[in-house]
Amino acid sequence: MPDLGLEVLFKGKNLMRILGGLGVALKISLISVAISILAGVLVGMLMTWKNPISRAVTRCYLEIVRIMPQMVLLFLVYFGTTRIFGWNLSGELSAVIVFSFWGTAEMADLVRGAIISIPIHQYESAAALGLTGMQTYRYIILPQTVRRLIPLSINLITRMIKTTSLVLMIGVVEVLKVAQQIIEANRMSSPNAAFGVYLTVFLLYFAACWPISMLAGYLEKRWR
Amino acid sequence: MSEKVLEIEHLVKRFDDLTVLNDISLDVHEGEVIVVVGPSGCGKSTLLRCINALEEIQGGEIRLKGEAVSKKSRNLPEIRQKIGMVFQSYELFPHLNVLDNITLAPTKVQKRSREEAAEEALALLSRVGLQEKAGSFPRQLSGGQKQRVAIVRALCMHPEILLFDEVTAALDPEMVREVLDVILGLAEQGKTMIIVTHEMQFARAVADKVIFLDEGVIKEEGDPDQFFDHPKTERAKEFLRTFTFERKHSHS
Numbered sequence: 001m002p003d004l005g006l007e008v009l010f011k012g013k014n015l016m017r018i019l020g021g022l023g024v025a026l027k028i029s030l031i032s033v034a035i036s037i038l039a040g041v042l043v044g045m046l047m048t049w050k051n052p053i054s055r056a057v058t059r060c061y062l063e064i065v066r067i068m069p070q071m072v073l074l075f076l077v078y079f080g081t082t083r084i085f086g087w088n089l090s091g092e093l094s095a096v097i098v099f100s101f102w103g104t105a106e107m108a109d110l111v112r113g114a115i116i117s118i119p120i121h122q123y124e125s126a127a128a129l130g131l132t133g134m135q136t137y138r139y140i141i142l143p144q145t146v147r148r149l150i151p152l153s154i155n156l157i158t159r160m161i162k163t164t165s166l167v168l169m170i171g172v173v174e175v176l177k178v179a180q181q182i183i184e185a186n187r188m189s190s191p192n193a194a195f196g197v198y199l200t201v202f203l204l205y206f207a208a209c210w211p212i213s214m215l216a217g218y219l220e221k222r223w224r
Numbered sequence: 225m226s227e228k229v230l231e232i233e234h235l236v237k238r239f240d241d242l243t244v245l246n247d248i249s250l251d252v253h254e255g256e257v258i259v260v261v262g263p264s265g266c267g268k269s270t271l272l273r274c275i276n277a278l279e280e281i282q283g284g285e286i287r288l289k290g291e292a293v294s295k296k297s298r299n300l301p302e303i304r305q306k307i308g309m310v311f312q313s314y315e316l317f318p319h320l321n322v323l324d325n326i327t328l329a330p331t332k333v334q335k336r337s338r339e340e341a342a343e344e345a346l347a348l349l350s351r352v353g354l355q356e357k358a359g360s361f362p363r364q365l366s367g368g369q370k371q372r373v374a375i376v377r378a379l380c381m382h383p384e385i386l387l388f389d390e391v392t393a394a395l396d397p398e399m400v401r402e403v404l405d406v407i408l409g410l411a412e413q414g415k416t417m418i419i420v421t422h423e424m425q426f427a428r429a430v431a432d433k434v435i436f437l438d439e440g441v442i443k444e445e446g447d448p449d450q451f452f453d454h455p456k457t458e459r460a461k462e463f464l465r466t467f468t469f470e471r472k473h474s475h476s
């Protein structure tokens with residue numbers, strides 16, 4: 001059996017530390033996901049408005065988010081705000097701000113896509129049956145939007161969870177950061193630790209995202 | 225003569241500067257079946273959409289049992305309940321099964337009980353030969369089946385008048401018949417209907433009165449046999465010729 005460097009995991013509190021790191025990553029992603037979904041639905045509805053100003057603003061926002069790497073945004077918020085405004089944001093708060101900013105834009109675009117993909121005929125045949133505008137939204141448009149949205153937004157959620165690994169760059173102690181610390185600390189005693197520890201990290205991310213992906217796949221089939 | 229269900233007076237409909245309907249007047253009586261024919265783009269769909277107030281009108285008046293139909297009416301949803309419409313493209317609600325498609329409006333709009341609405345829906349479905357499809361979703365149905373469901377959905381609201389806009393135009397030829405038979409059955413039951421169609425044989429069989437619409441005006445109206453056998457206007461003759469095929473024999 002080759003030395004996978006797994007033994008370091010069972011030294012002291014290492015495993016607990018890694019799981020704690022995963023906890024931080026999940027906490028950041030869950031808060032950001034919750035904010036992104038709520039804000040994204042509102043911004044997405046705004047995007048479908050004919051008003052040129054709301055269009056231009058939302059368009060701009062989306063482009064900025066698309067162009068900027070999340071890492072740059074992260075540095076900008078974490079270090080930039082300290083420099084310019086003298087704020088001292090914690091790493092976790094900065095991460096939540098950046099991921100929500102990003103997630104809201106992506107979510108909004110999904111919501112916009114789902115709303116405009118519902119054919120005008122659906123509105124018209126609902127109207128022809130005597131449904132009011134509110135009833136049409138409630139019984140016809142929203143259920144179809146949500147069905148289209150759920151698989152797509154679950155995809156976004158898994159991407160957001162994965163991307164939280166970036167926060168180690170600003171010193172938030174999450175799973176990858178813990179992993180690096182453990183590897184560093186055990187460099188002499190167990191040189192192969194890097195493999196085992198990163199393998200564990202991989203498995204943890206997998207365990208967090210896999211069920212979500214499965215759910216997305218299931219819903220996609222069911223609601224096709 | 226029986227009671228007037230629908231009155232259209234001097235209807236004018238424009239899209240920007242394009243006048244699509246230019247001073248149309250038409251009365252539809254209880255139990256009457258009106259078939260509207262005319263070349264593509266002459267405004268047949270627009271006429272039906274105006275009757276259902278899906279389009280704003282620029283002049284004239286439309287009344288259903290004396291009540292004005294207009295996009296601005298505050299009780300528009302109530303008026304529309306009395307006007308059943310079936311469109312060319314199947315527009316069932318894809319997230320609801322057949323039964324729920326049919327009972328949604330009766331229960332949510334007319335506040336009828338779910339049991340009563342479902343019972344009627346099933347009875348109507350079996351009349352069009354689809355009782356075993358009640359639990360199916362629209363994507364599991366053929367085009368002809370979808371259109372029959374759409375007709376049942378409109379019927380279940382007990383409308384005063386039914387509007388059909390080329391309901392067979394998007395169907396494969398072998399499915400046209402099953403849908404037209406349903407509409408013929410409705411005519412026999414004495415339903416009041418306005419039917420837009422390109423199926424001339426069917427038009428002749430079902431119509432009490434044929435309207436020939438061309439360039440936004442009613443060019444000809446009258447008895448179906450009269451219209452199809454002896455059209456009065458040159459435009460109508462030309463239009464009817466597009467449905468007959470002749471082989472030009474050339475002997476050299």
Ligand SMILES: Nc1ncnc2c1ncn2[C@@H]1O[C@H](COP(=O)(O)OP(=O)(O)OP(=O)(O)O)[C@@H](O)[C@H]1O
Pocket residue numbers: 239242244262263264265266267268269270271
């Ligand atoms: N929303 C719209 N905006 C602008 N023009 C329109 C609109 N809808 C229809 N038109 C125009 O109005 C005219 C009549 O259209 P309509 O769809 O009523 O014709 P139709 O008689 O139903 O034709 P067909 O037999 O092809 O269905 C056409 O010239 C069409 O281009």
Ligand SMILES: [Mg+2]
Pocket residue numbers: 268269270389390
């Ligand atoms: Mg048409």
